[in-house]
């Protein structure tokens with residue numbers, strides 16, 4: 001049996017007195033498509049940010065392909081080891097954020113080529129060639145010379161996906177990537193994600209409030225509440241036959257609000 005690509009072991013994280021994650025453990029297998037669902041504030045986004053080393057952990061272990069992501073630092077506390085290690089680990093993971101985070105003063109093409117040129121030393125010509133392939137894949141090659149301000153939210157998000165893919169990560173993290181979009185733009189972004197799921201063997205972790213999409217997309221769904229995994233299973237088990245009362249209550253509210261699960 002293959003080894004997990006991500007191993008999270010008893011991690012804890014507090015912001016001041018507020019404990020967001022409480023001894024959380026989970027494993028992700030290579031190529032798995034995972035949906036993280038649950039009420040607001042349950043810690044889903046924090047997990048993605050910790051994997052991306054945008055937040056530190058207070059305790060526990062995270063291993064990516066068997067390699068420790070955080071080490072005990074000289075002044076105590078767990079932190080990414082050093083710049084070199086951090087760069088290497090970060091290249092394994094791409095993240096797409098709710099608010100796109102494109103560089104506003106750079107063209108679409110420059111947004112996508114920047115990281116490979118800067119962090120991997122890829123030549124400008126090679127970076128452009130790869131960027132155009134990726135922009136084509138997300139249906140944005142015609143806008144390669146446009147500036148982000150000239151794009152719709154859905155277009156920006158598709159560029160952000162191409163940019164995250166430019167370092168050829170093995171793991172992609174999607175943090176509520178459609179929640180800032182007008183409803184008519186949601187589907188174009190979800191279609192790109194469907195395509196990625198179908199055509200690549202990347203490991204994908206998705207934090208979402210789109211339960212219908214999570215149901216179609218995921219191999220496994222994790223339901224979070226107050227920094228813990230309350231229930232996990234195949235989408236049909238979680239969405240059609242949730243066992244835990246907290247999962248049932250959460251889904252009842254979603255359905256009552258008129259959403260598909």
Ligand SMILES: Nc1ncnc2c1ncn2[C@@H]1O[C@H](COP(=O)(O)OP(=O)(O)OP(=O)(O)O)[C@@H](O)[C@H]1O
Nearest residue numbers: 015020038039040041042043044045046047176207
């Ligand atoms: N940098 C921070 N400083 C202080 N508190 C924070 C910080 N980041 C997150 N939090 C708090 O931690 C809790 C968990 O946040 P997180 O974003 O992980 O939840 P979530 O499950 O992703 O929620 P949502 O679905 O609303 O995005 C929230 O109460 C949030 O306010």
